[in-house]
Amino acid sequence: DLGGHDTYMHKEISEQADAVDRALRGRIDDRFSTVHLGGLNLDAREARGVRRVKILGCGTSYHAGQIGAQMIEELARIPSDAEPASEFRYRDPVVDPDTLYVAVSQSGETYDVLAAVQELKRKGARVLGLVNVVGSAIARETDGGIYVHAGPEVCVVSTKCFTNMVVSFALLALHLGRIRDLSVADGKRIIDGLRKLPGQIDEILKGEEEIKKLSAAYADAKSMMFIGRVRGYPVAREASLKLKEVSYIHAEAYPASELKHGPLALIEPAMPTVAIVPDDDLLEKNRAALEEIKARSGRILAVAHQEQEKADHTIIVPKNEPELDPILMGIPLQLLAYHTALALGRDIDKPRNLAKSVTVE
Numbered sequence: 001d002l003g004g005h006d007t008y009m010h011k012e013i014s015e016q017a018d019a020v021d022r023a024l025r026g027r028i029d030d031r032f033s034t035v036h037l038g039g040l041n042l043d044a045r046e047a048r049g050v051r052r053v054k055i056l057g058c059g060t061s062y063h064a065g066q067i068g069a070q071m072i073e074e075l076a077r078i079p080s081d082a083e084p085a086s087e088f089r090y091r092d093p094v095v096d097p098d099t100l101y102v103a104v105s106q107s108g109e110t111y112d113v114l115a116a117v118q119e120l121k122r123k124g125a126r127v128l129g130l131v132n133v134v135g136s137a138i139a140r141e142t143d144g145g146i147y148v149h150a151g152p153e154v155c156v157v158s159t160k161c162f163t164n165m166v167v168s169f170a171l172l173a174l175h176l177g178r179i180r181d182l183s184v185a186d187g188k189r190i191i192d193g194l195r196k197l198p199g200q201i202d203e204i205l206k207g208e209e210e211i212k213k214l215s216a217a218y219a220d221a222k223s224m225m226f227i228g229r230v231r232g233y234p235v236a237r238e239a240s241l242k243l244k245e246v247s248y249i250h251a252e253a254y255p256a257s258e259l260k261h262g263p264l265a266l267i268e269p270a271m272p273t274v275a276i277v278p279d280d281d282l283l284e285k286n287r288a289a290l291e292e293i294k295a296r297s298g299r300i301l302a303v304a305h306q307e308q309e310k311a312d313h314t315i316i317v318p319k320n321e322p323e324l325d326p327i328l329m330g331i332p333l334q335l336l337a338y339h340t341a342l343a344l345g346r347d348i349d350k351p352r353n354l355a356k357s358v359t360v361e
């Protein structure tokens, strides 16, 4: 049931405030400035013993994992990283008993992720799942985990589930942080930020008409560059994947800091750049990257907390806590991908060559 929307992608983008609300519901504990994650199956002693976190997923779920790894490292101070499950499986990885593995998947059926989980379990590792579909194969194979509660996602490309995965990683990071050394004050700060998310998502979605106009200005591009730095980089990667999948426009994502090490050679008027520019302590560095692009006559669309002078257009998003900003900054770019694909007449809910769940190798 499309409920008045013309595609599932549009419906699912529009449902994100409710979806995030569902992910938070019943989990916040104001008394101890933490969250309860019922199915985690990891007691405080075990949580304190974790030395590393390794997150495994594919595609969009891998990008959610990259943001999640940064959140866990920032809030729980545990070294963390994400890797495509499909790569991890084949490189004979060292499996370490003090590492907490987290498998992230919308469908819970992606073969590469499932096979990575099975290999880890065979080697005696502790694996949690961060999954949308209840009772799916990955949910069953893992030792415990978090359901992301995005609700059914029908469109082949993932939008609301990505957002809920990132929110669920924020919950995990807060939970691990509060068991370890995150202060009550910081716990409370993050909880206040989480509670603001649904309202802020609706605020972003109200800007759809403006984003639609912008997409008309960029739909003629043959190729687009997406850049971000640290927290903004996985946001740029996910936005670039979304644009590719639904519009078939070629897109590259780079850390803004890497531009001068090669990709700057691509910048010219026919290669527009989408830049993620949060108002954090890297703002000046990001502005310098915009200047370098402008000096090569590149067109710039910034997603930022305030108007960017060097950009041709700025989409302003509401500010949250810096650790949670990545949750919001990708949302206008889902709409950008959607409206670009619509303008180009693409089959939005079923892009060519793609399947909703990849259950083969």
Ligand code: F6R
Residues within 6 Å of the ligand: 058, 059, 060, 061, 062, 104, 105, 106, 107, 108, 109, 110, 113, 156, 157, 158, 159, 245, 356, 357, 358
């Ligand atoms: C992107 C997309 C794919 C999936 C990937 C993993 O929009 O839909 O990249 O994210 O195939 O799927 P799940 O999350 O079901 O494991």
